[in-house]
Each structure stands twice: as structure tokens, then as C-alpha cells.
Amino acid sequence: MTAKPLSGKEFAAAIRADVTTRAARLTEAGTPPRLTVVTATKDESSAWYVSSIAKAATKAGITCDVLDLGPDATVDSIRQTLRELSADPTVHGIIMQTPLPDGIRLDNVAEAISVEKDVDGANPASLGRLAVGRPAFASATAEAVIELLDHHAVPISGSHVAVVGRSAVVGKPLAHLLLNRDATVTVCHSRTRDLPTITDRADILVAAVGRAGLITPAHIGKNTVVIDVGTNATDDGLVGDVAPEAAETASALTPVPGGVGPVTTALLLRHTVQAAEQQRA
Ligand SMILES: NC(=O)c1ccc[n+]([C@@H]2O[C@H](COP(=O)([O-])OP(=O)(O)OC[C@H]3O[C@@H](n4cnc5c(N)ncnc54)[C@H](OP(=O)(O)O)[C@@H]3O)[C@@H](O)[C@H]2O)c1
Structure with a gap:
């Protein structure tokens, strides 16, 4: 027997098409959806991944900012940035990209991302909510x-x-x-x-x-x-x-x-428009 291939490409395209429609609706209504990806590394594969998210977001009508804190960022500086973004009403989704500088754990800094904007489910509170069946963004x-x-x-x-x-x-x-x-x-x-x-x-x-x-x-x-x-x-x-x-x-x-x-990237965008819709409501 040869396994049936379960492709994600066409499905991801369908998700992105839905996201594009929803993003246009949000922009028309005065809430252009915005995603911020925070990085703190010089890792090349991570840079490639972040630029692919940014490209896909832009294509779907989502503004995507990449905020690079550099490989010398500290727990305090990262948490401070994430807190400021969480308080910024024009930002709807926040991703803390890994890897992080040596010795810094994702869950430790991601606690500073508000659950409403935690579009990749990195805050331990999001995982806890999922565990008890309450609404939250999953990874x-x-x-x-x-x-x-x-x-x-x-x-x-x-x-x-x-x-x-x-x-x-x-x-x-x-x-x-x-x-x-x-x-x-x-x-x-x-x-x-x-x-x-x-x-x-x-x-x-x-x-x-x-x-x-x-x-x-x-x-x-x-x-x-x-x-x-x-x-x-x-x-x-x-x-x-x-x-x-x-x-x-x-x-x-x-x-x-x-x-x-490809489905993962498309879902990050879907979470961002969903977050914008919820924050607008
Ligand atoms: N496609 C995507 O969108 C996407 C997104 C995220 C990650 N990934 C990929 O998914 C993979 C996992 O990522 P991650 O971040 O979860 O990695 P991770 O944090 O390194 O976790 C790896 C897990 O695998 C377990 N493991 C290691 N060796 C094993 C073995 N011989 N037998 C059974 N389990 C073993 C580890 O067990 P212990 O807990 O006991 O150490 C750990 O739980 C990576 O290849 C990553 O690149 C893909």
C-alpha cells in the first residue's frame, strides 16, 4: 500500500483566501489588522520563517511588523516590549519568535503577551485555558x-x-x-x-x-x-x-x-484577523 498524501497546500490557500476577505472587511471598518513578530536572535532559518510569515500577512492585507530586539536582549527587555505591544490598541496579534537568547525560556517571556493577542498560544495562560476547554488561541x-x-x-x-x-x-x-x-x-x-x-x-x-x-x-x-x-x-x-x-x-x-x-502559517493569519475582530467588538 502507498499512503494517501494529505497535502496542506490547497487547504492553506483556502484559509488565506478567507483571511484576505476578513482583513479587507476589518480595514474598511477602520480596524486594519496588524501583527507584530518580535525576534531576538541571529538564527538564519528563523529569519527565513519570519519573512515568510510577513510576506503571507502582507499578501492577505494584514500589516506585519518585525521588531528585532537582537541576540543580546534580556528577559526584562523582551517582557517590557511584549507588555507595550499588548497595551497598543493598533496591534492585534503578537508572536514571540524562537530561538531566544541562551537561558531565556519562551514561556517565561510570553507571559507578558496578553491572551487576547497571543495568536500562537505561547503564553502559558493560553495553554491552561485550552486544557480546561476555555477559549484561547492554540499554538x-x-x-x-x-x-x-x-x-x-x-x-x-x-x-x-x-x-x-x-x-x-x-x-x-x-x-x-x-x-x-x-x-x-x-x-x-x-x-x-x-x-x-x-x-x-x-x-x-x-x-x-x-x-x-x-x-x-x-x-x-x-x-x-x-x-x-x-x-x-x-x-x-x-x-x-x-x-x-x-x-x-x-x-x-x-x-x-x-x-x-503551510497550514500553520495560514492559521497564524487567521488567528490575527480573529483577534482583530474580537478586539473591535
Ligand atoms: N511545521 C511547523 O509548522 C512546525 C512548527 C513548530 C515545530 N515544528 C517542528 O516540529 C518538531 C518538534 O518541535 P518542538 O519545538 O516541539 O521540539 P522540541 O521542543 O525539541 O521537543 C521535541 C520533543 O520530542 C521528544 N523526543 C526527542 N527524542 C525522542 C525520541 N527518540 N523518541 C520520542 N520522543 C523524542 C522530546 O522528548 P523530551 O520532552 O523527553 O525531551 C520532546 O518532547 C521540530 O522538527 C520542529 O522544527 C514544525
């Missing part, structure tokens, strides 16, 4: 997994989902989103014993680790739908966490690139 990547499953009509309710990776950015918010949708969730991590015996029983396997080729056919059961969140730069270009041979075993598989990534 765009975690939500992209849910949206992709829905878009491709993969049932979530009652399904056993194995999430490999437990970061605050992907694995943990995703586990809550899945629980909120009545999935049975197993969260695996680097200390999980005998990973394949857990993952090969799952209806849906989500790989969010950051290790090329970690997930092999041995991890995948019959009829398993595999969502590959991983993005790993290799000599062969960008690859996911799922080994190419896995396509022979999985029933469906997201490509890398072209799967979760």
Missing part, C-alpha cells in the same frame, strides 16, 4: 494538525492518537486539542519505552520530535494515518520525522514540505 502548529485531519475527513472522536513529542509548542497543546475533540491520547517522549508498540496501535500517529527518520514502518500499524510535524534541514533539503519508507505502511501521510507547515 498554530497544534491547531494545524487538527485542521488538516478535519479537512481530509479523518475521524478524531473516539480515535486513539499517539503524539510523539511533548513540547509546550506542539505536543502538549495538541494533546489538549485532541482531548477536547474526544480522542484517546497517548503522549510519548524521549523516555517512552518501546515506542513502536505504542504507536503501531494508534489510529493516528503525530510525529513532533525534530529527528529525521525517527518514525519507521515498525512504528506504524495497518490503517494508521501519519501526521509529520517535524522539519529537519538535511543535505537532501527539508525533511520530516517520518522515514520515506513509512509511506509503504501508513494509510495516509502528510508531506514535508507542504503538509503541516
Whole structure:
């Protein structure tokens, strides 16, 4: 069997089209939607990612400012900037881009982003709200997994989902989103014993680790739908966490690139217009 490819490209384009309509409506009504991305690094792949968000935002009619605090930024200076942006009524969405300077944790500074503007779910309060089923923006990547499953009509309710990776950015918010949708969730991590015996029983396997080729056919059961969140730069270009041979075993598989990534970017924009609509109301 060869896995059905679960592309995210066309779906992301449809999300961006909806965002463009909503952004135009907001601008007409006197509230041009505005997103600010704060950076504090010289990391090149991060710069590339930020410029791709900025381009997509501009194309959709969202003003996107990139505020670079430089690699010498401190916890206090970052928190101060995020507090000022949170208080600025012309800014509707705020992203604190990683990596951060050595020793600074995202959750520590992201506490200063108001929950209403926290369009990538980085404030621990947003994660807490998700956990108890209250409205909050989820991490765009975690939500992209849910949206992709829905878009491709993969049932979530009652399904056993194995999430490999437990970061605050992907694995943990995703586990809550899945629980909120009545999935049975197993969260695996680097200390999980005998990973394949857990993952090969799952209806849906989500790989969010950051290790090329970690997930092999041995991890995948019959009829398993595999969502590959991983993005790993290799000599062969960008690859996911799922080994190419896995396509022979999985029933469906997201490509890398072209799967979760474009949907993530589109959802950041959707969250921004949603935030602007809510802040205007
Ligand atoms: N497509 C997108 O839009 C998008 C967005 C964000 C991230 N990503 C990609 O997603 C991947 C994960 O990102 P992240 O920020 O969540 O990474 P992270 O913070 O490094 O977390 C990685 C997770 O994988 C677990 N892990 C490491 N080795 C493992 C192993 N051998 N077996 C099982 N679990 C293992 C770790 O376990 P411990 O907790 O025990 O250390 C940790 O929970 C990366 O490739 C990243 O580039 C993609």
C-alpha cells in the first residue's frame, strides 16, 4: 500500500483566501489588522520563517511588523516590549519568535503577551485555558494538525492518537486539542519505552520530535494515518520525522514540505484577523 498524501497546500490557500476577505472587511471598518513578530536572535532559518510569515500577512492585507530586539536582549527587555505591544490598541496579534537568547525560556517571556493577542498560544495562560476547554488561541502548529485531519475527513472522536513529542509548542497543546475533540491520547517522549508498540496501535500517529527518520514502518500499524510535524534541514533539503519508507505502511501521510507547515502559517493569519475582530467588538 502507498499512503494517501494529505497535502496542506490547497487547504492553506483556502484559509488565506478567507483571511484576505476578513482583513479587507476589518480595514474598511477602520480596524486594519496588524501583527507584530518580535525576534531576538541571529538564527538564519528563523529569519527565513519570519519573512515568510510577513510576506503571507502582507499578501492577505494584514500589516506585519518585525521588531528585532537582537541576540543580546534580556528577559526584562523582551517582557517590557511584549507588555507595550499588548497595551497598543493598533496591534492585534503578537508572536514571540524562537530561538531566544541562551537561558531565556519562551514561556517565561510570553507571559507578558496578553491572551487576547497571543495568536500562537505561547503564553502559558493560553495553554491552561485550552486544557480546561476555555477559549484561547492554540499554538498554530497544534491547531494545524487538527485542521488538516478535519479537512481530509479523518475521524478524531473516539480515535486513539499517539503524539510523539511533548513540547509546550506542539505536543502538549495538541494533546489538549485532541482531548477536547474526544480522542484517546497517548503522549510519548524521549523516555517512552518501546515506542513502536505504542504507536503501531494508534489510529493516528503525530510525529513532533525534530529527528529525521525517527518514525519507521515498525512504528506504524495497518490503517494508521501519519501526521509529520517535524522539519529537519538535511543535505537532501527539508525533511520530516517520518522515514520515506513509512509511506509503504501508513494509510495516509502528510508531506514535508507542504503538509503541516503551510497550514500553520495560514492559521497564524487567521488567528490575527480573529483577534482583530474580537478586539473591535
Ligand atoms: N511545521 C511547523 O509548522 C512546525 C512548527 C513548530 C515545530 N515544528 C517542528 O516540529 C518538531 C518538534 O518541535 P518542538 O519545538 O516541539 O521540539 P522540541 O521542543 O525539541 O521537543 C521535541 C520533543 O520530542 C521528544 N523526543 C526527542 N527524542 C525522542 C525520541 N527518540 N523518541 C520520542 N520522543 C523524542 C522530546 O522528548 P523530551 O520532552 O523527553 O525531551 C520532546 O518532547 C521540530 O522538527 C520542529 O522544527 C514544525
